[in-house]
Amino acid sequence: MSRPPLPPFTEESARQKVRLAEDGWNSRDAAKVALAYTEDTAWRNRVEFPRGRDQAEAFLARKWAKELDYRLIKELWAFTGNRIAVRYAYEYHDDSGNWFRAYGNENWEFDADGLMSNRHASINEMPIREEDRLFHWPLGRRPDDHPGLSELGL
Numbered sequence: 001m002s003r004p005p006l007p008p009f010t011e012e013s014a015r016q017k018v019r020l021a022e023d024g025w026n027s028r029d030a031a032k033v034a035l036a037y038t039e040d041t042a043w044r045n046r047v048e049f050p051r052g053r054d055q056a057e058a059f060l061a062r063k064w065a066k067e068l069d070y071r072l073i074k075e076l077w078a079f080t081g082n083r084i085a086v087r088y089a090y091e092y093h094d095d096s097g098n099w100f101r102a103y104g105n106e107n108w109e110f111d112a113d114g115l116m117s118n119r120h121a122s123i124n125e126m127p128i129r130e131e132d133r134l135f136h137w138p139l140g141r142r143p144d145d146h147p148g149l150s151e152l153g154l
Helices: 011-027 030-034 053-066
Strands: 037-045 068-080 083-093 099-110 116-128
Touching (some): 011 030, 011 068, 011 083, 037 053
Parallel strands (some): 037 116
Antiparallel strands (some): 068 083, 083 099, 099 116
């Protein structure tokens, strides 16, 4: 299975890969998103260390079951060869209606077929008031004309 764009990345193909990842995660479809990762993918996400596509899918399903109305923006930070670094922010609320904004950085490594073999994430989050939310598009893909992180001052 191949997931273009493929490494080695150019600035254009790295930006495309980042946007495709953002779009996938904004779908909140754990089974579909998991297909972007190798069968033996290795993750570090806060205190969890999913190993393999099945564990990654289970992680995502748990995540989106508790992080309601999840909306994410990713931005390319750096790239070289088969690696991409991104920064991102996402907003969600819990089942009690409390809103949060999470900020993070990820380092990605891809195999020759464009599947992510390693994902290392560092994330911090903070409570926000609903009126302080910045991500207001309908659930799903962020519209092309919606500001990115830099334009929002994040």
